[in-house]
Amino acid sequence: xxxxxxxxxxxxxxxxxxxxxxxxxxxxxxxxxxxxxxxxxxxxxxxxxxxxxxxxxxxxxxxxxxxxxxxxxxxxxxxxxxxxxxxxxxxxxxxxxxxxxxxxxxxxxxxxxxxxxxxxxxxxxxxxxxxxxxxxxxxxxxxxxxxxxxxxxxxxxxxxxxxxxxxxxxxxxxxxxxxxxxxxxxxxxxxxxxxxxxxxxxxxxxxxxxxxxxxxxxxxxxxxxxxxxxxxxxxxxxxxxxxxxxxxxxxxxxxxxxxxxxxxxxxxxxxxxxxxxxxxxxxxxxxxxxxxxxxxxxxxxxxxxxxxxxxxxxxxxxxxxxxxxxxxxxxxxxxxxxxxxxxxxxxxxxxxxxxxxxxxxxxxxxxxxxx
Numbered sequence: 590x591x592x593x594x595x596x597x598x599x600x601x602x603x604x605x606x607x608x609x610x611x612x613x614x615x616x617x618x619x620x621x622x623x624x625x626x627x628x629x630x631x632x633x634x635x636x637x638x639x640x641x642x643x644x645x646x647x648x649x650x651x652x653x654x655x656x657x658x659x660x661x662x663x664x665x666x667x668x669x670x671x672x673x674x675x676x677x678x679x680x681x682x683x684x685x686x687x688x689x690x691x692x693x694x695x696x697x698x699x700x701x702x703x704x705x706x707x708x709x710x711x712x713x714x715x716x717x718x719x720x721x722x723x724x725x726x727x728x729x730x731x732x733x734x735x736x737x738x739x740x741x742x743x744x745x746x747x748x749x750x751x752x753x754x755x756x757x758x759x760x761x762x763x764x765x766x767x768x769x770x771x772x773x774x775x776x777x778x779x780x781x782x783x784x785x786x787x788x789x790x791x792x793x794x795x796x797x798x799x800x801x802x803x804x805x806x807x808x809x810x811x812x813x814x815x816x817x818x819x820x821x822x823x824x825x826x827x828x829x830x831x832x833x834x835x836x837x838x839x840x841x842x843x844x845x846x847x848x849x850x851x852x853x854x855x856x857x858x859x860x861x862x863x864x865x866x867x868x869x870x871x872x873x874x875x876x877x878x879x880x881x882x883x884x885x886x887x888x889x890x891x892x893x894x895x896x897x898x899x900x901x902x903x904x905x906x907x908x909x910x911x912x913x914x915x916x917x918x919x920x921x922x923x924x925x926x927x928x929x930x931x932x933x934x935x936x937x938x939x940x941x942x943x944x945x946x947x948x949x950x951x952x953x954x955x956x957x958x959x960x
Contacts, residue, residue, distance in 0.1 A: 619633070623856070705941050712894035736756065757905045762898040816852070817916050850931060883896045887951060
């Protein structure tokens with residue numbers, strides 16, 4: 590692409606990924622417009638405005654230097670850890686969980702921001718650690734504390750989905766940093782063995798019901814299995830091309846719960862069908878492919894670990910939400926990036942995008958290249 594006639598601030602942006610994301614956000618806004626009964630408020634307009642604001646923020650983040658991001662890794666982590674403690678002390682309850690802080694001008698979910706923060710602090714730690722030292726058990730102490738503190742605080746809210754997202758991103762960074770595969774296999778086997786104990790003694794009653802419903806949703810279709818049953822009805826009824834924009838019955842007649850947040854994909858699939866779903870999957874595929882190529886294209890250990898971990902975080906968001914609405918995973922409160930209504934989740938995803946853009950800028954390749 591010939592960019593020499595464009596202002597530098599515009600020319601250097603990775604338009605190869607920004608444009609698909611913009612199209613996905615506009616598509617999401619159309620779905621939210623329909624879910625609101627043909628109204629821009631309260632979801633669709635705010636959805637687009639948030640993306641524009643957070644895109645500007647991502648561009649600012651992309652201009653930050655490697656040394657500055659490394660320097661800010663620990664202070665940001667500590668601030669978010671203190672905010673998670675504040676949630677326990679003064680956070681307000683919504684949907685049965687105590688997850689949010691009221692900042693006056695907005696409500697903030699600190700656990701969302703901890704997802705990229707844990708990736709950055711671990712990338713910083715393993716960048717400082719000699720590669721040979723990663724195979725020593727003593728090297729697990731600091732990462733164990735860094736992961737364990739936010740994991741425990743988020744689990745207390747309770748928010749199992751976000752807790753697992755924190756562990757997922759952190760685990761990938763540790764794996765790519767060079768920890769022996771045998772350690773991960775051991776942890777995985779131990780985790781599988783602990784599932785019965787965790788189910789009966791660690792999970793809340795509603796979480797146990799979600800797991801049982803996932804295993805057999807037809808056992809209580811009007812109770813615990815209602816969400817997933819209605820979601821699958823909405824997706825299945827859309828067929829190949831959908832019922833048409835604004836013609837979804839599941840969301841408009843209030844059969845589908847949370848049609849603008851957790852189950853927005855089901856809302857979309859009913860009206861736009863499989864073709865709409867393929868468009869969403871294609872954009873996510875482009876985003877993940879871009880993130881992987883950025884991580885693989887950098888020779889900087891910190892940038893490589895950070896870009897890979899943040900890409901894994903985005904993948905976790907999308908994969909778990911899509912599996913949830915199709916009945917392939919238990920219902921958890923994880924929204925679909927760029928489509929679900931929600932400020933904290935979009936803020937988190939755009940921070941991830943901005944940081945990956947920063948790593949790409951540190952590389953020598955042309956920004957936004959898929960080659």
